[in-house]
Amino acid sequence: MNVRAHHVAHYAWLRLVRSHYLKALLAASFFVAVAAFGGSGGSDSVMARMTALEVAIKASRWFVWLAAIWIGLSCITDEINAQTARTLFTKPVRRVEVVLGLMGGGALYLTLVTAVNTLLIFVIAVGRDIPVSLGSFALLQVSMLIPVFAVLALTMVLSLVFSKPIAGFLMIFLAQENVWDVLATTLNASQRPDWFKVPGVFLLKLCYLISPTYHRFIQEYQEFIQLEFPWGEFVFHTAAIGFYVGAAALLATFILRRKDV
Amino acid sequence: MSEVLLECRDLDKTYTVGKLRRRRVEALKKVNLQVRRGDVYGFLGQNGAGKTTTIRCLLGLTPVTHGKVIAFGEASPPPEVLFTRLTYCPEESNVFTGLTGREVLTIYGRMYGMDEARLRKRVDETLALMNLTEAADRRLSGYSKGMRQRIGLAQALLPEPELIVLDEPTRGLDPISRRRFRDVIEQYAAAGTTFFINSHTLSEVERSCNRVGIIDQGRLVTELSPGELVSENPSLDVDYRVDGEPLPGSEQRDRHWRLNVADTRALAQATAQIADRGGTVTAVTTRRESLEDYFIKIVGDQEVVGP
Ligand SMILES: Nc1ncnc2c1ncn2[C@@H]1O[C@H](COP(=O)(O)OP(=O)(O)OP(=O)(O)O)[C@@H](O)[C@H]1O
Numbered sequence: 001m002n003v004r005a006h007h008v009a010h011y012a013w014l015r016l017v018r019s020h021y022l023k024a025l026l027a028a029s030f031f032v033a034v035a036a037f038g039g040s041g042g043s044d045s046v047m048a049r050m051t052a053l054e055v056a057i058k059a060s061r062w063f064v065w066l067a068a069i070w071i072g073l074s075c076i077t078d079e080i081n082a083q084t085a086r087t088l089f090t091k092p093v094r095r096v097e098v099v100l101g102l103m104g105g106g107a108l109y110l111t112l113v114t115a116v117n118t119l120l121i122f123v124i125a126v127g128r129d130i131p132v133s134l135g136s137f138a139l140l141q142v143s144m145l146i147p148v149f150a151v152l153a154l155t156m157v158l159s160l161v162f163s164k165p166i167a168g169f170l171m172i173f174l175a176q177e178n179v180w181d182v183l184a185t186t187l188n189a190s191q192r193p194d195w196f197k198v199p200g201v202f203l204l205k206l207c208y209l210i211s212p213t214y215h216r217f218i219q220e221y222q223e224f225i226q227l228e229f230p231w232g233e234f235v236f237h238t239a240a241i242g243f244y245v246g247a248a249a250l251l252a253t254f255i256l257r258r259k260d261v
Numbered sequence: 262m263s264e265v266l267l268e269c270r271d272l273d274k275t276y277t278v279g280k281l282r283r284r285r286v287e288a289l290k291k292v293n294l295q296v297r298r299g300d301v302y303g304f305l306g307q308n309g310a311g312k313t314t315t316i317r318c319l320l321g322l323t324p325v326t327h328g329k330v331i332a333f334g335e336a337s338p339p340p341e342v343l344f345t346r347l348t349y350c351p352e353e354s355n356v357f358t359g360l361t362g363r364e365v366l367t368i369y370g371r372m373y374g375m376d377e378a379r380l381r382k383r384v385d386e387t388l389a390l391m392n393l394t395e396a397a398d399r400r401l402s403g404y405s406k407g408m409r410q411r412i413g414l415a416q417a418l419l420p421e422p423e424l425i426v427l428d429e430p431t432r433g434l435d436p437i438s439r440r441r442f443r444d445v446i447e448q449y450a451a452a453g454t455t456f457f458i459n460s461h462t463l464s465e466v467e468r469s470c471n472r473v474g475i476i477d478q479g480r481l482v483t484e485l486s487p488g489e490l491v492s493e494n495p496s497l498d499v500d501y502r503v504d505g506e507p508l509p510g511s512e513q514r515d516r517h518w519r520l521n522v523a524d525t526r527a528l529a530q531a532t533a534q535i536a537d538r539g540g541t542v543t544a545v546t547t548r549r550e551s552l553e554d555y556f557i558k559i560v561g562d563q564e565v566v567g568p
Pocket residue numbers: 260276277278286287288306307308309310311312313314315352461568
């Protein structure tokens with residue numbers, strides 16, 4: 001079996017690296033990371049500096065999340081709209097590999113952005129005497145990066161089903177925790193049998209993962225520095241995201257087989 | 262008869278346009294065609310006749326409404342099978358313009374599954390063939406339209422497949438590049454490559470193709486070889502000078518008259534009449550009905566009805 005998805009990923013990667021919009025987004029995320037620290041210049045308290053760190057981390061996460069939506073909206077749709085898909089899709093590569101390759105290129109790019117941001121924030125934090133270890137900080141960043149892959153995959157599918165702006169709005173709407181909160185509460189309070197309610201509520205709670213704040217990790221950040229890393233939860237969330245991404249890839253492949261390119 | 266590489270049977274394609282008020286556009290109606298090994302198949306038609314749609318159906322780039330597509334003996338093979346033996350250059354070379362010419366070919370070459378050593382060699386060869394060696398390391402955004410078209414052609418020639426499908430390959434090319442490209446086709450065809458070429462540049466098709474299909478308003482009107490055209494209609498042109506009245510039906514050419522006659526018997530009559538009037542015959546030539554004449558006779562006479 002010939003696997004050629006990585007060549008598609010390479011192509012997607014080059015497309016992203018050479019896109020000016022993403023360069024601007026990357027520059028803006030660095031700027032915010034630095035600016036967040038600059039704002040706490042007046043105070044010397046550890047608390048104030050920790051807050052500044054938290055702001056920087058949240059900002060970096062927001063930018064990665066936005067970049068994921070941007071890439072998800074454009075990576076297949078632009079290819080089809082610009083008709084470059086006619087050249088790309090007429091290569092001996094399975095449709096599912098094309099989808100996974102395009103996703104993979106995007107994921108690689110988001111990883112790069114996160115890695116650069118993490119290093120930047122870490123260097124500034126050390127310079128300002130904020131007590132963080134690179135290991136635990138990197139782990140935190142990874143745990144916040146992985147849900148972004150699900151955002152990328154879901155946006156990609158939505159952009160194939162709807163137009164780009166509608167898919168974008170829908171994605172931002174779905175990323176509101178309140179949406180899933182309300183649905184979970186409603187389901188919980190309903191008369192449904194437990195065998196339906198319990199997994200239903202559970203699945204709805206898992207939808208939190210695509211929210212840009214994905215706040216579990218961030219809120220407990222300060223404790224986290226001292227706490228054990230919640231490995232169990234991390235592994236579970238990663239598995240759930242793997243499921244989302246896989247389902248999205250299959251759905252995208254299915255749609256592409258029936259779509260005009 | 263040689264092996265059929267690509268064929269479609271009773272191919273119908275209806276596009277639905279408009280989200281709210283749905284309208285149907287019948288792009289293809291019962292198209293049957295066969296591309297055999299060794300063919301250089303020219304596919305002719307007016308704008309909007311359905312040439313590109315036929316290719317897109319054949320290659321699985323758009324769902325077929327009705328009918329069958331058979332490639333290499335298999336009904337609608339998946340892309341990973343189909344495109345190992347067939348390459349395609351779309352209408353308007355559609356390649357991402359942020360890459361350099363060499364990068365485009367290298368990336369696509371890897372997707373074709375070529376090994377690195379052969380790939381490097383073929384990239385240099387095709388770049389030279391398309392006269393792009395100098396521009397190879399510049400990004401496509403800085404290429405001219407014709408250069409981009411040539412990169413599109415280069416990526417189709419790259420893996421030396423059995424069958425190459427080209428959608429208006431010479432669009433946007435200057436006369437010298439056209440000539441070069443015709444030579445390339447001849448060279449590849451001589452080496453056994455089969456071509457399927459969409460075009461409305463008739464003279465070009467006439468020169469390089471050994472089979473021609475004409476499509477009009479979604480129907481395949483006729484299939485023939487350019488050779489057939491000549492034998493089908495061998496009329497003769499008689500050029501003559503005369504001081505008095507010319508023969509009825511003659512056209513004025515700058516210094517003489519020209520009369521078209523159907524066969525040698527009519528020719529004998531005409532020369533006798535010219536001699537009677539004191540004229541002299543200066544030349545007799547076989548009129549080879551060009552593909553263009555034929556095309557216009559078949560397609561141009563009909564009133565063009567928009568979809
Ligand atoms: N995506 C589409 N949606 C709706 N109608 C389409 C679509 N693509 C083509 N058509 C219609 O199908 C018909 C055939 O179009 P096609 O592009 O195959 O023509 P063509 O022969 O390639 O013309 P040209 O010489 O201009 O390239 C046209 O009437 C066109 O309007």
